Amino acid sequence: MKKKIFLSGAGGMLGEAFYNVFSQKYELKCTDIDLNEDWLEYLDFRDSKKYKSSVEKFNPHYLFHIGAFTDLEYCETNESETFRTNTESVKNAVYISNKLNILLLYISTAGIFDGSKEFYDEEDKPKPIGVYAKSKYDAEKFVLQNCKKFLICRAGWMMGGGPNKDKKFIQKIMKQIKDGKKEIFVVNDKFGTPTYTYDFAKNTKALIETKNWGLYNMVCEGNTSRYEVATEILQILNLQKSIKLTKVSSNFFSELYFARRPKSENLLNKELNKKGLNLMRSWRETLREYLKFSYSSYL
Numbered sequence: 001m002k003k004k005i006f007l008s009g010a011g012g013m014l015g016e017a018f019y020n021v022f023s024q025k026y027e028l029k030c031t032d033i034d035l036n037e038d039w040l041e042y043l044d045f046r047d048s049k050k051y052k053s054s055v056e057k058f059n060p061h062y063l064f065h066i067g068a069f070t071d072l073e074y075c076e077t078n079e080s081e082t083f084r085t086n087t088e089s090v091k092n093a094v095y096i097s098n099k100l101n102i103l104l105l106y107i108s109t110a111g112i113f114d115g116s117k118e119f120y121d122e123e124d125k126p127k128p129i130g131v132y133a134k135s136k137y138d139a140e141k142f143v144l145q146n147c148k149k150f151l152i153c154r155a156g157w158m159m160g161g162g163p164n165k166d167k168k169f170i171q172k173i174m175k176q177i178k179d180g181k182k183e184i185f186v187v188n189d190k191f192g193t194p195t196y197t198y199d200f201a202k203n204t205k206a207l208i209e210t211k212n213w214g215l216y217n218m219v220c221e222g223n224t225s226r227y228e229v230a231t232e233i234l235q236i237l238n239l240q241k242s243i244k245l246t247k248v249s250s251n252f253f254s255e256l257y258f259a260r261r262p263k264s265e266n267l268l269n270k271e272l273n274k275k276g277l278n279l280m281r282s283w284r285e286t287l288r289e290y291l292k293f294s295y296s297s298y299l
Contacts, residue, residue, distance in 0.1 A: 002027040004060040008045040008093070009067010011036050013161025013168075014107065017197035018064065021205055029058045032067065036164070046084055048092045055096050062208065064105040065093040068136065071167070072111075072259035075132035086135035087142070094147045103213065104147050105204065108154040110192060110219065112137040115262025118191075119223065121270035122215055130260045149213060153204055156219035156267050157229075159287065160197025162294035170287075173230050174295055177239065188227040188247040192265035193219035196286035203272070203279040212275055217267040220283035229287070236288050 004027045007018060011032030019030055019039060031043035031054065045051045045067060055063060068086045069075050075082040090106060097104035111133045112126035128134040143150050159170045176184050195218070203218055227247055234240040250261070272278035 003062070004029070004058060005062045005064055006055050006058050006060040007031065007064040007066060008043060008051065008055075009065065011040055012067065013158060013165040014066050014155075014197050014200065016161055016165060017201040018066065018204075021198065021201035029054075029060070045089045045092070048089075051089070051092050052096050056100065059100070060102060062103045062105065063093060063097050063100075065090055066105070066107050068107070070132065072130060072132045072261065073257065075135065076130060076259040079131050082131050082135050083138070086132070087139045090139035091142055091146075094143055094150075097150075098146075098148050101148065103149040103151060103208070104143065105151045105153070105208075106139065106143045108140045108152050109133070109136050110154060110156045110217075110265035110267045111262065112140065112154075113262055113265065115264045118264055119266045119268050120217070120264075121268040122217055123270070129262065132259070133262075144215065151204070151207060151213045152215045153200070153207075153218045154216065154267060155200060156193035156195040156265060158195050158197060158200075159290055160294075166294075169226060169229065170233070170290070173233055174291075177233075177237070177243065181243065183244040183246055184230065185246050185248045185252060186227045186230040187250050187253065188225060189249050190226045190261060190263065190265075191223060192225075193223050193267050194229060194283035194287065195219045196281070196283075196290060199280050199286055203277070206277055206279055210277065212277060214271070216271045217269050218272065218280060219267045219269060220280050220286055221269075221278075222283045223266040224283060229283075232284060232287060233291070236291055 007030045010030040011034040030039055031041050033044050043054055069082050112128045113120050114127040114129050126137050128137045269278050
């Protein structure tokens with residue numbers, strides 16, 4: 001008999017990866033408010049009663065809470081809604097997992113650090129600087145302090161999902177390429193670690209199946225910058241001679257991206273390495289794979 005997993009907020013780029021990685025071996029119930037796949041069922045996890053009822057009815061072995069508001073500008077201008085979605089719903093998930101005595105997976109973020117250090121491992125104390133980061137860290141703290149069985153995985157700059165689901169940096173660069181831009185402006189003062197959704201899902205699976213629960217940084221290998229990622233994209237697509245990449249500071253985009261962002265979101269997979277369970281590949285390798293499989297027809 002297959003073990004059962006309840007996934008809430010599974011309509012985004014990470015949910016797609018989790019569905020594809022886990023669906024062969026596990027029985028899944030995937031929910032979201034945006035029914036963009038035929039394997040999704042409607043559920044607003046902010047409705048605590050319906051959330052509780054839906055999970056209890058399915059009676060899973062694991063509860064994966066993977067949905068959140070991640071648009072920093074939206075979060076900054078919709079604070080109460082952000083905390084309701086990113087924090088209070090996680091508290092509901094903790095109560096549900098404790099009642100059913102099942103493992104809760106919570107997805108955290110490199111953004112909970114203030115960026116004053118160059119690198120961060122699991123022993124560093126988070127210091128969030130914006131609404132999004134505060135909402136995620138408040139949820140992380142609640143899981144750590146109140147959940148009986150938990151797995152917290154911190155992601156970096158997420159990439160995955162292709163043009164339909166990717167709302168992050170890669171898609172923004174790819175859209176400019178598709179639109180025929182001959183010059184693309186990219187910041188050179190932000191540093192972090194890309195995180196391929198499929199590697200993230202596969203590494204999560206390894207932790208669950210070996211029962212190595214707890215708190216983990218989980219990002220691709222190799223710390224980098226936004227500018228370096230954009231440079232790599234053009235090289236992979238052999239467009240480095242036809243498109244000019246121009247370095248700018250974050251101030252260049254200050255009106256469009258007004259929410260504060262850490263200078264460094266570089267995570268180190270210290271705990272994964274310590275346990276010999278680091279399956280995360282280099283960001284360059286996964287970026288190449290991602291573009292090959294998700295954007296071949298887009299170009």
